[in-house]
Structure formats: structure tokens, C-alpha cells
Amino acid sequence: MQPTVNELVVEQFTRSLGNLKNILKKAQTHAQDRKFDENLFLQTKLAADMFPLIKQVQIACDTAKLTCSRLSGTSAPSFPDDEKTMTELYARIDKTVDYIKTFATNDFKGYENQKISFFWNPGKHMMGHDYVISYALPNFYFHLTTAYAILRSNGVHIGKGDYLGEMQWKS
Amino acid sequence: MQPTVNELVVEQFTRSLGNLKNILKKAQTHAQDRKFDENLFLQTKLAADMFPLIKQVQIACDTAKLTCSRLSGTSAPSFPDDEKTMTELYARIDKTVDYIKTFATNDFKGYENQKISFFWNPGKHMMGHDYVISYALPNFYFHLTTAYAILRSNGVHIGKGDYLGEMQWKS
Numbered sequence: 618m619q620p621t622v623n624e625l626v627v628e629q630f631t632r633s634l635g636n637l638k639n640i641l642k643k644a645q646t647h648a649q650d651r652k653f654d655e656n657l658f659l660q661t662k663l664a665a666d667m668f669p670l671i672k673q674v675q676i677a678c679d680t681a682k683l684t685c686s687r688l689s690g691t692s693a694p695s696f697p698d699d700e701k702t703m704t705e706l707y708a709r710i711d712k713t714v715d716y717i718k719t720f721a722t723n724d725f726k727g728y729e730n731q732k733i734s735f736f737w738n739p740g741k742h743m744m745g746h747d748y749v750i751s752y753a754l755p756n757f758y759f760h761l762t763t764a765y766a767i768l769r770s771n772g773v774h775i776g777k778g779d780y781l782g783e784m785q786w787k788s
Numbered sequence: 789m790q791p792t793v794n795e796l797v798v799e800q801f802t803r804s805l806g807n808l809k810n811i812l813k814k815a816q817t818h819a820q821d822r823k824f825d826e827n828l829f830l831q832t833k834l835a836a837d838m839f840p841l842i843k844q845v846q847i848a849c850d851t852a853k854l855t856c857s858r859l860s861g862t863s864a865p866s867f868p869d870d871e872k873t874m875t876e877l878y879a880r881i882d883k884t885v886d887y888i889k890t891f892a893t894n895d896f897k898g899y900e901n902q903k904i905s906f907f908w909n910p911g912k913h914m915m916g917h918d919y920v921i922s923y924a925l926p927n928f929y930f931h932l933t934t935a936y937a938i939l940r941s942n943g944v945h946i947g948k949g950d951y952l953g954e955m956q957w958k959s
């Protein structure tokens with residue numbers, strides 16, 4: 618048996634976006650404990666010319682959303698990047714998860730032959746299979762881990778367990 | 789058509805470990821240009837209580853190696869964590885890639901029912917499918933991105949394109 622694309626992208630993104638939300642909540646608690654505005658974290662960066670936390674979260678959400686729409690050959694709803702608070706970022710994550718959960722295995726039938734194009738590379742496309750392996754999954758985790766790294770290097774008490782989330786242990 | 793586990797893990801890990809090696813080489817060039825020992829990067833961290841670069845690379849390699857052995861129900865060779873130089877880290881990446889490339893689609897038959905256990909959680913196991921989705925892929929990219937972030941925040945001139953590597957564009 619091979620994994621379905623649905624399991625692969627919807628299951629991974631849903632899990633990991635939930636973990637991201639928990640990590641952001643720990644950052645909020647950290648800020649409240651130290652009596653500073655948690656929204657200061659939104660503009661925090663790892664390097665001057667990298668994206669700040671808010672953008673890392675927005676791109677992680679958009680990668681999840683667009684992976685599902687592109688592989689199913691459908692159009693994704695537009696989620697404008699207008700969040701200004703941690704609470705609004707939670708809502709962005711929630712609506713992304715609600716959207717990607719609408720997909721079922723059959724929606725991705727023929728995903729490997731979808732031609733995926735990007736506005737920044739006109740006239741070119743990637744095939745669906747290459748897109749999943751070479752772009753969608755690594756890009757999603759890049760932004761998730763960078764969001765984690767921004768908060769972790771700013772003293773928020775989080776660890777790998779928060780990033781990975783609950784494991785399905787059996788005995 | 790669904791992606792094979794072989795495509796999913798071997799293809800992703802091979803690509804991404806190659807990208808990691810290129811990123812390390814850019815760090816080496818950066819150090820040489822500025823006339824400092826490139827091996828100073830090996831102990832660089834994002835936070836005092838996080839693992840340094842060398843350990844991020846070793847864990848990324850081990851995650852790739854152990855994912856293949858665990859999902860195929862075989863034993864992996866031991867690669868001791870005794871690297872001391874950037875050049876030795878390249879060799880660690882190379883032998884990991886050589887090893888994971890020995891796997892073919894058939895080796896992962898029944899992967900979803902493999903019981904995956906960890907020495908740090910005795911008496912418990914995870915099923916192969918859950919292991920891929922919830923542990924192997926996110927853990928691999930966590931260490932890859934953290935290695936990138938350590939170098940990026942230390943001024944090495946790398947960007948997302950180096951992390952993602954060459955894309956399979958078609959026209």
C-alpha cells in the first residue's frame with residue numbers, strides 16, 4: 618500500500634499547523650508572563666533580511682492551502698495578509714486548516730500530471746509529483762521551522778516535542 | 789497514482805541532503821573569503837541550549853538513514869558522530885546518500901505495518917505510516933532548516949533557492 622496524496626499533504630499540514638498554533642500560544646504566554654506585548658513577536662526576525670514571524674506563518678499557511686488547490690486543479694480562496702495580532706494569526710491558521718480539510722483522496726486523482734505554475738516564473742511549470750517532493754513539503758517545513766527558530770532563539774520555552782506534536786504511540 | 793514510499797523518502801532526502809551539502813560549501817567559501825576557519829561554524833548554535841550545526845547535520849543524516857532502515861525492517865549501518873571538520877561532514881552526507889540510494893520501491897512493501905520503536909520510549913511503538921507523516925519528514929526538515937538558519941543568521945550568503953535546490957521546471 619502506498620500513502621495517498623491526501624494523507625501526505627492534508628494529514629501532515631493539519632497536524633503541523635496545529636503544532637504551530639500551540640507554539641504561538643506558548644509565545645503569547647511567555648510574553649504575558651514577562652509583561653510585554655505578545656504582538657512584538659510578529660515582527661521578530663532571525664536575520665535583518667529574512668521574513669519576520671508573521672510572514673513565516675502566513676507563508677506556511679499559504680503553502681498548505683495552495684498545495685491542496687494546485688494538486689486538485691481547483692482555485693483557492695484568497696486569504697489577505699492583513700493580520701496584525703497573534704489572535705488574528707490563530708484565525709489564519711484555523712481557516713487554512715478548515716479549508717484543507719475539505720479535500721478528500723479522490724480530489725487529488727491525477728495529481729502527478731497537474732501542471733503547477735508560479736506567477737514569478739512565467740511560461741514554466743512543474744509537474745504535480747515534482748511539486749510535492751521538491752517544493753510543497755520542504756517549503757512548508759522551512760517556514761514552520763523558521764517560525765519555531767525565531768521564538769526559540771528569543772527565549773520562548775519550546776522544544777522539539779512542541780514542533781512534532783503528539784505522537785501516535787501504541788503499546 | 790499514489791506516490792511510492794521510495795519516491796517520498798529516498799527522493800526527498802537525496803535531494804535535500806545534496807542541497808545541505810551545497811549550503812555547507814557556501815559557508816566554507818564565506819569563511820575562506822573572510823579568512824577564518826570554516827570549522828568554527830560546526831559549533832555555532834541558534835540558542836545556548838540548542839544543538840550546534842554539526843549535530844543538526846548529523847541528525848538530519850541519521851533521520852534519513854533510519855527512516856529507510858526502519859520502514860524496510862532492516863538494520864542500518866552505524867555512522868559514529870565523530871566528524872570534526874566541514875570536509876568530514878560532507879563525507880557523512882555522502883555516505884548517507886549512498887546508503888539510502890540502495891533502497892528500491894519493493895524494499896518498503898508493507899511499510900505501513902512496520903512497528904517503529906525508539907530506545908528513549910521503551911515498550912511503545914509507532915506504525916510505519918504514522919512514523920513517516922508525524923516524525924520522519926517533519927524531523928528531517930527541522931534539522932535541515934535549523935542548519936540553514938544557523939548559517940543564514942551568521943551572515944552566510946544563502947537564500948531559499950539554496951535550501952530548495954534545483955527545480956524541475958518544464959516549458
